[in-house]
Amino acid sequence: MENTNRIAPELEVESWLNTKGESITLEGLRGKVVVVEAFQMLCPGCVTHGLPMLSRIADTFAPYEVVTLGLHTVFEHHGVQGSRAFIHEYRINYPVGIDAADPAGTIPRTMNAYGLRGTPSLVVIDQAGIQRAQSFGAVSDLAVGALLGQLLHNAPARDESPSSSLACTDDGCAIR
Amino acid sequence: MENTNRIAPELEVESWLNTKGESITLEGLRGKVVVVEAFQMLCPGCVTHGLPMLSRIADTFAPYEVVTLGLHTVFEHHGVQGSRAFIHEYRINYPVGIDAADPAGTIPRTMNAYGLRGTPSLVVIDQAGIQRAQSFGAVSDLAVGALLGQLLHNAPARDESPSSSLACTDDGCAIR
Amino acid sequence: MENTNRIAPELEVESWLNTKGESITLEGLRGKVVVVEAFQMLCPGCVTHGLPMLSRIADTFAPYEVVTLGLHTVFEHHGVQGSRAFIHEYRINYPVGIDAADPAGTIPRTMNAYGLRGTPSLVVIDQAGIQRAQSFGAVSDLAVGALLGQLLHNAPARDESPSSSLACTDDGCAIR
Amino acid sequence: MENTNRIAPELEVESWLNTKGESITLEGLRGKVVVVEAFQMLCPGCVTHGLPMLSRIADTFAPYEVVTLGLHTVFEHHGVQGSRAFIHEYRINYPVGIDAADPAGTIPRTMNAYGLRGTPSLVVIDQAGIQRAQSFGAVSDLAVGALLGQLLHNAPARDESPSSSLACTDDGCAIR
Numbered sequence A, B, C, D: 001m002e003n004t005n006r007i008a009p010e011l012e013v014e015s016w017l018n019t020k021g022e023s024i025t026l027e028g029l030r031g032k033v034v035v036v037e038a039f040q041m042l043c044p045g046c047v048t049h050g051l052p053m054l055s056r057i058a059d060t061f062a063p064y065e066v067v068t069l070g071l072h073t074v075f076e077h078h079g080v081q082g083s084r085a086f087i088h089e090y091r092i093n094y095p096v097g098i099d100a101a102d103p104a105g106t107i108p109r110t111m112n113a114y115g116l117r118g119t120p121s122l123v124v125i126d127q128a129g130i131q132r133a134q135s136f137g138a139v140s141d142l143a144v145g146a147l148l149g150q151l152l153h154n155a156p157a158r159d160e161s162p163s164s165s166l167a168c169t170d171d172g173c174a175i176r
Helices: A044-060 A083-089 A109-114 A141-151 B044-060 B083-089 B109-114 B141-151 C044-060 C083-089 C109-114 C141-151 D044-060 D083-089 D109-114 D141-151
Strands: A002-007 A013-017 A033-039 A066-072 A096-099 A121-125 A130-136 B002-007 B013-017 B033-039 B066-072 B096-099 B121-125 B130-136 C002-007 C013-017 C033-039 C066-072 C096-099 C121-125 C130-136 D002-007 D013-017 D033-039 D066-072 D096-099 D121-125 D130-136
Touching: A013 A083, A033 A044, A033 A109, A033 A141, A044 A066, A044 A121, A044 A141, A044 B141, A044 C044, A083 A096, A096 A109, A121 A141, A130 A141, A141 B044, A141 B141, B013 B083, B033 B044, B033 B109, B033 B141, B044 B066, B044 B121, B044 B141, B044 D044, B083 B096, B096 B109, B121 B141, B130 B141, C013 C083, C033 C044, C033 C109, C033 C141, C044 C066, C044 C121, C044 C141, C044 D141, C083 C096, C096 C109, C121 C141, C130 C141, C141 D044, C141 D141, D013 D083, D033 D044, D033 D109, D033 D141, D044 D066, D044 D121, D044 D141, D083 D096, D096 D109, D121 D141, D130 D141
Parallel strands: A033 A066, A066 A096, B033 B066, B066 B096, C033 C066, C066 C096, D033 D066, D066 D096
Antiparallel strands: A002 A130, A013 A096, A033 A121, A121 A130, B002 B130, B013 B096, B033 B121, B121 B130, C002 C130, C013 C096, C033 C121, C121 C130, D002 D130, D013 D096, D033 D121, D121 D130
16 A cells, blocks of 8 residues: 555546436545445456455444445447446445546546556545555555544544444543 | 443463563553453464454554554473464564462462453553453454544554544544 | 266357357267356456366366366346456466357256356366266365366376376375 | 375374273274374364364264264373363364374374474375375365265265265266
8 A cells, every 4th residue: 555645636437336417526525435346347456455445444334434435437349338237236325436537548537647557456545635645456454443543533434333343532532 | 242341450470572672561561451362372272363363453552552462372282382483473573471370279370360251352441550351262353443443542643653543533533 | 065976068159259159068078077156247256266266276177077167147237248358368368158048048058957056166076977076166176176176087197297286096195 | 185095094192081991903994984183182273273274174064974083192291191181171082092102202102204394283084094185284075075976976974864964976966
């Protein structure tokens, strides 16, 4: 996982799945941590590692202001259809944006703006819209957890459920 | 993982392995995050989950002031010998304390002081000696990573190696 | 794995991949054991279990007259293209037949002839063209290995390489 | 898996666990296929690979005359006690023989007679008492399954349960 330190480029997406027709922008998500997994349908590492990790992140950080997004960045075999079927079969229920094609090249626009090296890639953006990390390939749950834990430092949980696993702040840890 | 909020009881250990004869105390580790994995040799969950997780934690947080300790808490089959052989065969190279037997009962002293429910159990203690979490059984890497990330918030890395994966502070993330 | 006992219906395939343009028929494979894995591209169980098992079978039984075939049986999301890309990305190098569409229904022809319940499905055909087993979903390596071992009973290895792992016959086992 | 071709040396065992006090001999098992897994308690490969495979073999071939035996061959750290506790904790319910110590050396007697190279080792003995295979380290389920399938060729199942997965003989495969 490489650390970065720049304003995260806005997502450029043709269409969104699993959003009931609404569009998602990073600007609209200020105040929340955003985790984006860039994937392709026909990418073994995405199916085996990247997408399952995104689901684990969504589950673990459910009590917090963490938003998980898929980004379908088709840079190989352009024209391959079937995103919708893929998302159905793999039971993906978080929003997935289809990265906008670039008429001038094979790399779609968001992928190009971030300089992603391939798929799967994981991007983490903090509450202020700063991109904090970018990875290509497999990355460990401990390292991603640590980064999200840092960014959520002192962040209150959205709910007060006893299953909340991040209840510690600088002031101490409540016994619930 | 349950959150706790108390001064961590001092470790009560008969003898230490992998420490070149030196004893380890929580008091002597103030200023560092301490992760303790309580295990037994003949405990499938320890061999499959607990001890491998402790090794992953040691690897991931190597650049930081995180100390990983094993605690051999023999509460079943007392009298089973072989810790030294076990540690050799499983290539455990971090310090392991043998929890002190309690002449008055079957639960060894440190296990009793922490109220551990069994093995494997994971205990996390912060830089001030406050116990921040305690778990029994399997716990996810993302959740442990998040807690350690919180505790290491703003903590400088011990070294400046480019593999350091937690270089973000409130001031931003250096590109290395 | 259900046992069957009938002449295996001939494969009805639109086109073959990885065969240098040649067609494959069961009739042309008499004298060999044939293992067919029916799969779809957008089928998690196929990607996770079925296709990796077919590769393990191909590797383990390489010294024997065992032929492994993929059969792409698209019965959901018909019209999804991309078989060729999928096969490339997943590094599938054994022959894959595209099951022939049936203008009168959604189930392609070979799938219908065998009465396959879905994907992944494994079909085993013996040297005489008799279908010996059919499974739907996950099936254990030990059970498939046992069936193939039965069918290969007394079958000579194609080569005499020392890595041959099935050198036993009723007459004994040569030490190589 | 190396193939062998010799009368299997008789087991030399100090004591048996999980046999209600009875001793087991290869001679008494003539007519059955015998699978022996040699292991040590403090052997990671045994705990991770060897013993789970023996359990899978016991489950898969339950309808057939296949006997699975553990053999505790302590050649390192002699004097390590705790077999009984280990077998309890790991829920091992098949017979386990404690390989007889050899006063003249460190290698116990059965291990020496078979020339085992270490643990885990798998030994397969056929219905006539001939040793058919011996392996050291990891061995694939497909290869072991194939060997057992060969040896069980034409062997009737002990019961006629529909879950029986090896119902094929040269005469065909009954549909049950």
